[in-house]
Amino acid sequence: MPKDPDPARRSERSRQxxxxxARELVSEVGYARVSIEAIAARAGVGKQTIYRWWRGKGAVVFDAFLALSEAGESGGVTLPDTGDIEADLKTVMRATVAEFADPAFEAPIRALNMEIVSDPxxxxxxxxxxxxxxxxAKKARLRSAQRVGQLAADVDLDLALELLYAPLxxxxxxxxxxxxxxxxDALVDLFLKATRPSA
Structure with missing residues (x-):
């Protein structure tokens, strides 16, 4: 006798x-032209299925981006720690610029930024x-560098992150x-000049 379909598995397939x-449509037509109706049609689900999980288009696009990002839902973010803060930051920053230049990532994050401006x-x-x-996770890596004397002990880590990432x-x-x-690499070099311990 065939087993009944697993509702949880079916729900997860629909969610994915x-x-x-949502990711495809934002990339293809831009955020402004994406609608819940279009997402439902592309996904092969009813609008009510989307509204069961999300309150609107911005929330769907946010979760689509979150699923795409390294952090994901687990929040399991770690930065490399080889003991060399310069090498580690360059690895992370190179990955960040590559991600921001990738159209699959860039379209949903631009859309998300537009929505964040008007949706507290x-x-x-x-x-x-x-x-x-x-x-x-970034501050944890900077603290590790402070402990071994690669960054000044009195550096404000929140401000340091702004200094490193805001220009990008x-x-x-x-x-x-x-x-x-x-x-x-140039951003990392400038950042380290500003945050290294004084001689």
Whole structure:
């Protein structure tokens, strides 16, 4: 006698189809032209299925991006720690510029940024579920460098992260220049000049 389909497995398949459909549509037509109806049609589900899990388009796009990112739902973010802060930061920053230059990543993160500007609830979700855990992982790596004397002990780590990442984010946001490995390395070099212990 055939077994009944597993509802949990079916639900997870539907959820993944919705997230994939949201990513594809944002990349293909842009955030403004994506609708819940279009996501439902692409995913092969009813609109009510989407509204059961998400309150609107911005929330779906956020989860689609979160699933795409390294952090994922588990929040298992770690940065390399080889003992060489310069090498480790260059590895991370090169990966970051590559990610921001990747169209599959770039379209949903631009869409998410547009939505965050006008949706405080989504902005809070973004900080809690993605930006916050990622920043904590970055600060943990910087603390490790402070402990071994590679960064000044009195460096404000929140400010240090802004110093390192804000130029990259601004260049990406304004499309004001190329995102290249050389640019990533230059940011790290400048950051370390500002944060190394005084001689």
């Amino acid at each position: 189809a919705i997230l994939e459909a 609830e989504l902005a809070a979700q973004y900080r809690e579920r993605l930006a916050g855990p990622v920043d904590e 984010y601004q260049r990406w946001l304004q499309r004001s220049g190329p995102l290249t490995p050389a640019y990533a």
